[in-house]
Amino acid sequence: xxxxxxxxxxxxxxxxxxxxxxxxxxxxxxxxxxxxxxxxxxxxxxx
Amino acid sequence: xxxxxxxxxxxxxxxxxxxxxxxxxxxxxxxxxxxxxxxxxxxxxxxxxxxxxxxxxxxxxxxxxxxxxxxxxxxxxxxxxxxxxxxxxxxxxxxxxxxxxxxxxxxxxxxxxxxxxxxxxxxxxxxxxxxxxxxxxxxxxxxxxxxxxxxxxxxxxxxxxxxxxxxxxxxxxxxxxxxxxxxxxxxxxxxxxxxxxxxx
Numbered sequence: 490x491x492x493x494x495x496x497x498x499x500x501x502x503x504x505x506x507x508x509x510x511x512x513x514x515x516x517x518x519x520x521x522x523x524x525x526x527x528x529x530x531x532x533x534x535x536x
Numbered sequence: 537x538x539x540x541x542x543x544x545x546x547x548x549x550x551x552x553x554x555x556x557x558x559x560x561x562x563x564x565x566x567x568x569x570x571x572x573x574x575x576x577x578x579x580x581x582x583x584x585x586x587x588x589x590x591x592x593x594x595x596x597x598x599x600x601x602x603x604x605x606x607x608x609x610x611x612x613x614x615x616x617x618x619x620x621x622x623x624x625x626x627x628x629x630x631x632x633x634x635x636x637x638x639x640x641x642x643x644x645x646x647x648x649x650x651x652x653x654x655x656x657x658x659x660x661x662x663x664x665x666x667x668x669x670x671x672x673x674x675x676x677x678x679x680x681x682x683x684x685x686x687x688x689x690x691x692x693x694x695x696x697x698x699x700x701x702x703x704x705x706x707x708x709x710x711x712x713x714x715x716x717x718x719x720x721x722x723x724x725x726x727x728x729x730x731x732x733x734x735x736x
Binding site for chain 1: 562565566569570573574577578581587590591594595598599602603606607608
């Protein structure tokens with residue numbers, strides 16, 4: 490019985506996102522700027 | 537003890553990375569993504585079972601993370617991963633809600649008008665199943681203790697409020713609520729014990 494349980498835990502899904510997705514996020518982060526003017530907040534994406 | 541120490545150390549490192557990122561160090565984000573991507577991605581996949589949707593939800597999760605951090609709205613120091621997981625979880629729920637509302641189009645074959653239109657009235661098979669489910673539910677309710685059965689019938693079948701039920705049965709609202717709660721617990725117990733399937 491113990492063996493069955495340990496087998497089951499080994500079957501956990503282990504997946505990774507595509508490289509493109511990670512690159513997109515890193516580039517998105519670099520391009521994102523948040524500026525404040527008085528009480529106003531401006532979120533801009535700079536290419 | 538060692539495990540706690542390692543865990544604590546890792547949490548502090550996350551917090552430091554978050555702080556550095558907020559202060560403009562873009563490489564800190566890269567490290568955070570690399571460190572947690574597998575856990576978050578696998579978590580999303582375990583809910584949606586679709587690689588493309590997982591990719592979208594993962595991306596949306598980190599877009600939200602990035603925006604929140606850059607706007608200085610993050611205030612959960614030392615709990616970065618649970619926070620990201622919660623965002624991912626909420627986005628998975630959003631995905632399912634959206635999916636439920638929007639009709640699906642099957643692009644694999646020829647266009648069929650029936651894939652867009654649905655007949656709201658039940659067909660013969662569905663009617664039979666519905667009747668069967670309702671009769672099963674009624675039979676299980678009959679097995680409940682009398683006081684619980686009375687409250688459940690008044691609430692579910694006669695649509696009475698708990699205030700009305702309490703007045704009718706001569707007990708307090710709290711007692712009526714308690715009886716309803718136990719009635720539902722007992723129903724669930726019977727359904728689980730006998731593997732009764734109540735879906736149509």
